[in-house]
Each structure stands twice: as structure tokens, then as C-alpha cells.
Amino acid sequence: MRFSRTFIPTTKETPNDAVLKSHILLIRGGYISSVASGLYNFLPLGKIALDKIRAIVKEELDKAGCVEVDLSFVTPSELWEESGRLGKFGAELLKFRDRKENLFVLGPTHEEMMVNLVRNQITSYKQLPQNLYQIKTKFRDEARPRFGLMRGREFLMKDGYSFHETEEDMKREFELMEKTYSKIFSRLKLDFRVVDADSGAIGGSGSKEFHVLADSGEDTLVVCDSCDYGANIETAKRAEPEAPETVPEFEGDLRFHTPNLKSIEELSRFFRVEPYFLLKAVVKKAIFEDREEIVVFFLRGSDELEETKAVGTVGALELLDATEKEISEAGLIAGFIGNRNLEISHYFDNSLKGAKHLISGANEIDYHLIGTEVESGNFADLVLVKEGDRCSCGGNLSYKKGIEVGHIFQLGTKYSESMNANFLNREGKSTPFVMGTYGIGVSRILAGIVEQSGDELGIVLPESVAPYKFNILVSNSKNGEQMRFGEKIYEDLRSCGEDVILDDRKDRFGAKIKDAELIGFPYTIIVGKSLSDGEVEIFHRAEQRKEKISVLDLESRLENL
């Protein structure tokens, strides 16, 4: 490609509506342009890069035995009613009617469509397993699109769905997909982590996310420094912390006057007791589909509540902070809440199983109980894992920020049951498919790569993704000798099948090299004034290094890049 003939609108200024590095650089580099909130055009460079990522995804999936399809983007609302997700997905679904007043949905994900495709077509265990995927535009009417390609409304996603005879076979495929995804992200030269994830409302026994590590990531990951444990903070586990050495000797629910002492800190100081031995009560209002309820979560005073875990524990749609009014209406006294004689729903964190020598609220104003115990109740993992907590391997846990680029899911029979998608098993019995579902955010990967490797000069892309591996920069395009030599390398590389672009624009050297740095061509061959001495330079973008080389050695040097 000749630079002068393609369309690469680079800008010197950073666009006023971009904040994130990847967003700024992709726009400045002429990869994308914005259309409306959460909507982007892919310009020639962006399109090529996206296609290259897409090709890698496809290649690895096909190797793993997956089969590509392409389902219609516009999906009939009936399918969504059938699965029960029309209301649940809510405002994120972009709905509209056709001229006959039929309701349609722009696909945000395609479980329904895919189940609909295979049901009544795959009818026997002999046709299983099957793993179908597509790489296709999705649309989610996000409440707040942001960060450019990172969280757009329209985006390119690979979504795959597998169908199995048994749970075991689905798990086998799940593991295969984990390996396949890891290969894909490795080929894309991403620094990524596979972590345990919250299965969420969708259910299922296992879910893993693939995160590109980057400070700008929206998710917090808990990772171990000595084993390969990693988890989204929403589901992260830790080894039980060791109890402090000084154990308070209180026993037997002694009522103690504690006027106005409400916070963990105040109580800890007053009683000279580690927060570990205080019973912390967190009051929330749980919202269910048909009702609301005040719920109390008990933790050790040294711990904090992880809300996603709490939501899962009570099976609520969401948890809101309870207001003072709601707390007192529920018969609770803020600051003095304890587990004794507590009428309303409450849950204990697992770390409180069999806990003794505790100090808790007495459910009575200005009184606490000392030496109380937790004997029985509903226990669950509720705790927010903190940096510095111990991993079960003994290592140290710390936080990292991640950009979610992949998510694999053991779905089970949720959709096949609700949508009546069955097959005949070996016993001749009609059975719902056991399903897995696997997603990759293809356009988000492009943002993730730039986020992770972009530097102060601009974009840095791995060769596997870069639109052009070689950029031939003719320093002075009016200089016949330079231009002829540039043309020659250009033709040579092209005939070798390399992705190469010839910067034949009439700009000066400074402007062209700035663009080369911004766009991030892996190698820029600078044909300049030293050509008369028989030399050119190769600029290595990632290392920001210039290499002088004799024109005689150029060909063999380029072959080895």
C-alpha cells in the first residue's frame, strides 16, 4: 500500500472527548473514528488490525474443532421471551419493530439464537458434541458507554456455544477452550491472566475470565505471587487469617455498657481487643424480583463485605445500602447489632464458624455483649479479599487491574431446558443439551493491546496484529534516488508477500517519522540522506531503536525480522 493512496487521518492533537490511552491513540493514529456515544468507525488501519485479530481467533478455534457460523444480527423477540431474558436483559436490549409491527432485538449475545438453531436439528447423541461459534457485531445499549473500544455499545465479539451429552463432556470442552483461549492471547502477545470468576445469575458451576493486565482495567483481580492462583475479586478466596495472639478472655454473653461506642475502631480501643474479635454487622436492603428485604451480614471486625458474594448468597437481584430509617424500621439499632435474638435474615461469613470470645452488639442501645459465640446459622463466603491476605498455598495475595477480554462458562441446561432443546440419549430418553458458552471481546482486544503496550510515542503492536509490518519511509520524496530505492524495497517486500506500506507522502522527515511512531509499524525502513553513502536505517518501534545498515545487507536483514 502507498501511504499517499490510503486513508490514514492521523492527528497531532488529542481529541477532546477521549481520556483513555487506547482511545486517544487509536483515534490519533487514524485507526478508528467516533460516530456517536459508544459507536466507532473502523478506518483502514483499524479494519486490518481487527481482521488480523479475528483471523488468529478463528484459526485457533478451528484447530480446536469449533465450527464457524454467522447468525442473523436482528433476532425475533419471541426467542427472548422464551428464554425469559427479554425483561431481564432489560434496557440493554435495543428493541424495535418492523413494518408489520413485529418486535425484534439487536443481538447482544446469541444463546437463544444458537439454541434455536440446533434444536430439532441435532436430535441424537450421535451428533454430539458440537461447538459452534461466530465472530460478529454485537449490540448492547450500555447505560454508560465509555473508554472508546473498551466499552462501546456496538462491538465485535466471538461467541461460541457447545452442546454435549453429559456434564463431563462439557467440562472437557471447557478445559479445551481454556487452553485454546490461552493460545490465542499468547499469540496476540498479551500479558494476561486466567482467573476464577463469579458465575452470576446465569448459574453453572464454573466460570473463568481472561484478563489483560493493565492499570486502566475496570476489574480488580486477586493474584498470588507464588502460585498461579488468580480470581476476580468478586469470587476470590483466601486462606483463613491466623487469629491474633492475644485472645480476649471474655465468655458467656456478658452485657456491657458501651455508651455511644458504635464503630469497630472505637470498640477495639475501648475494650483493647483486636478488631478480629469484634462481630461486624453490615445491613443491606436486598432487592428481589417480587419483594425487598432487610438482611444483615456478619463478618469479623477486621474484614469487609464483598457485595457480589453477598448478592449470590441471598439470591437477590441486587443489594442496596439500607438507610437509617429502614434499619430502625427493621427493629435494628445501628451500631449495636448482634446475632443474639436477631429476628431478621442474617448470614455469617465462613470465618465465624465456631467463633468464640467475640464482642457483638446487644441489639439494645448503648450495650454490647462480650464473650459471645457464633454456634449456628447460615454461613457463606462473604469476605472481601484484601491485599496482603494469604493464598491457600501460603503465598501473598495482591491486586491487579484487568481488562476482561474472554469469559468461558459452564452453562449447563439453563437455556436448553427453558427453550426445550432436547436430544435422544443412549437410553433413548429425551434430554436437554448440556451447554457451555465462550466469549472473546475481539474489538476490545485491540484496545487492550494498545492499553498494555502503547508508550509515550504512540501505539505499539505485535507483528501478528500490526496492519503493516514494514513501513518504508522515504525521507525526501522529491529526491529521485531515495524514491527509486524506496520503491524497489517496496516491490521486493511485496513480492515476498509481506505487509508493507510505502510512505511516499510529500511531507518532511519529521512528520513522517512521528506518524510512523504513532501508528506503530513494527519496522520502519528509513531511506534518507545516508543512502548516498550506501546506508539506510531500520527503526524498531517497540524498542525505539534505530539500526544503521548497508543497502547491500538490507535484504538478508529484513528476511530475519
Next chain:
RNA sequence: CGGGGUGUAGCUCAGUAUGGUUAGAGUACUUGGUUUGGGACCAAGGGGCCGAAGGUUCGAGUCCUUUCACCCCGACCA
């Protein structure tokens, strides 16, 4: 959906507290000339419904009302 901010040339922004020539700069663009290794210089040009609608006024980019769009923080995010 709550809170905040911004809309003026392709892009980045002045101008708006206090209304008043023909609305500015930089950059980008066109033409001519000089220049040619780190976003050149000189000269001459083209480019604006001042987000939209309504209002106040002799007069509105500027004041008032309504509205739309975009961005940020939060809520939300299979």
C-alpha cells in the same frame, strides 16, 4: 438513572462575568516560491446557521427558557 462539565472552522481552543464594527488564533487545507533527518519558511487564499428551537432587546456567540449531543464520577454491565 443521579451528580458534574463541555458544545464556536476538519481538529485543539480563545471570545461569553459587563450584549455593540465584518467572530478570532494555532493547526490542517488550496496556490506559488524557497526548503528537505524530528511535526519547515515566505506570500496569497478557501473554510462558521457560534449544537438546536423559542424568547428578551434597536442589536445576541454573549442574557432568559426549553431541548439535543458529547465527556467525566457514580449506579449498572450475560
